[in-house]
Amino acid sequence: MIEWSAEDLMIRDAVRGWIDAEVRPRLDALDSGELPPYGLLRDLFRTFGMDEMARQSFQARLARERDGGGTGGADADPGEDRPGGDPAMGMLPVIELCKVAPGLVSAMGVSLGLAAGTIMKRGDLEQKRRWGLDLLTLDKIGAWAITEPGSGSDAFGGMQATARRDGDDYVLNGSKTFITNGPHADTIVFYCKLDDGRDPRDREILTFVLDRGMPGLEQSRPLRKMGLHSSPTGELFLNDVRAGEDRLLRSGSGSGRDSARQNFVTERAGVAAMALGVIEECLRLSVDYARKRELWGRPIGDFQLIQLKLAKMEVARLNVQNLVFRHIEMARKGRTPTLAEASAMKLYAAQAASEVAMEAVQLFGGNGYMSEYRVEQLARDAKSFQIYAGTDEIQVTHIARDLLSR
Template identity: 60%
Template sequence: MIQWSETHQSVRDMVRDFVEKEIVPQLDELEYGGLPPYEILRKFVKTFGLDEMAKASFERRIAEDQGDKKPAADTPRDAALSLIPTIEISRHAQGLVTAMGVSMGLTGGAIMSKGTLEQKTRWALPLLTLEKVGAWAITEPNSGSDAFGQMKSTAKKVDGGYRLNGNKTFITNGPYADTIVFICKLDEEGVPAEQRKIVSFILDSGMEGLEQSKPFHKMGIGSSPTGELFLQDVYVEEDRLLGGSVNSYGRGGAKATFAQERAGIAAMALGIIERALELSVEYAKERKQFGQAIGEFQLIQLKLANMEVARVNVQNMVFRYIEMSQQGLPMSMAEASSMKLYAAQAAMDVSTQAVQIFGGNGYMREYRVEQLMRDAKILQIYGGTDEMQVLAIAKDLLR
């Protein structure tokens, strides 16, 4: 793939029109005013029929699980149709992509991937259509990149179920989540903490002993509510154990979800890069200093040229990912991590240069480039930090 097709461009234009009409006018309230993003996201989902597509896919999967029909043969999906909205929304409010992706993709996807038939029918569909908000809770105050090694949250077997205790932080959608996939360690007597099984449970908001914090005040992606979860002796019956077994959704399942979480990072980065470059070119043409447009100065031209190089590189990475998806070819860990690492760094570099081109104006909210810069930073942290991507690339190469 070397360029967007006419169909892709048509979808892009429709999404861009929605963003300009529905999201941009409310951007300040979303980013700085504490407006929860879910009604806008639900409107987006309905406008583009994503809810109906999710229902059809859900019904097909359930029928297959029940044995009512044979599993459908795998057909190549057009990954571009899922990445284009990510790119277009990230041009203005990357946090919306994060909130939607964690709810529909991570939380709903985890239940559909590893849940029992009963769990899928009970919890998954409202998440996949965004009727309900989901959160995927793994990170803890003392953990980060070492998510499993530093995990303190526990599940202890009791009569009829489990008792859950622990504290999770930096949880996307945490303050407003209706359904939570809670990842913890199985508290087994005589088993050292580092050897304990990783297990997951499906929780509902309002359960006794479960507390959801107010949204954090963050550096960027204000349109994505982030908070903390506190669990004190939360009792859950066995039917909430994801997959129905302590071996169903352990380290492997969580790591697979990590990979899914990272897949859209390059598309988010591309949206930021495109918008930062677009605004910078416009400003360089209009801003006059020393009797001429600043775009006439070679130092500004160098910045713009480097920004375009980054845009082309990240776009080509996205195109390669789309083409491989079309052919059913998986990326190696080294390549996927390389894409995430480069795209995140490029988004940060380009948005920083955009602020520099705007000078003092770039530091002001009304010019928007400062928001792009703050939003870009999280791409180097969540979904695996830059440092962890380097390790993943090296380990895969040396394996």
């Protein structure tokens, strides 16, 4: 794949039109945190029939599994339930939304790709019926809770949240932080360690599905943060939350650790599409500004240092676009990136987006530091790409370990 098809471009333009009409006028309210993103995301799904496509795909998948035609387990095609089927259909809204409000994509991606994705890979038929469809259609919002205040990049080893057996149930305790959709989530996929007396670092990782309002479960108000204000982030506190076996995800091959690692791949590969949206918008705004802004009687685009900035932005755009195209082709062939491949994609794309956005601020000068000029918001939002889903430093570790193990 070297370019978007005519059909892709039609979809892109339709999504772009919806964003211009529905998102841009509400951008200030989204960036201030005054307006949660979920109403807009549901409208996006309804407008383009993505909810109905997800519903049809869900019913077809469950019918196959019920008839023995598919396992639906951890090794199932991660794109099987993607609205629209073709991975390009999933990528284009991500790219276009990230040109305006990347936080919308974070909120949507966690609910669909991580929360719903985990349930659809690890859940049994009843669990998928109970929670999967509502998440895939965005009728309900999901959160994926693994990060803790004291663990950070050491997500598994440093995990302190526990599940203790008590009769037929489990009793869950612990806290999670930096949880996307945490304040508003209806459904929470919660990772913790089985309290079985073994050394904490060796304990089994369990995955539970929790619902808003369960006794002992507290969801914080949105946290204040540097960027991605259109994506509510919060904390979770569990104090003796009782969860039955029906809430434990056990289907499919592998463990809770394997489930989380597969989601890291999904999340990291998706950052490339998010980064492309930021880069394309920063480049568009910068080219337009370089043509109109004059210095010493000349457009600043006439000066070589400005031209160098624009040229580097275009190089970054081409490189990240090629990563996105490669990911689409892999998905069409049923291949999932390895953890190292996904880490490489995220490392390069995240750094490129952050660098392009900061160069756009520099090109705009004093105007670039003002919120009136959109590059200021995009620079704040792009920085998050280098932190969430694993920091740059963690991506380097995963890539290097893969190289050294060959």
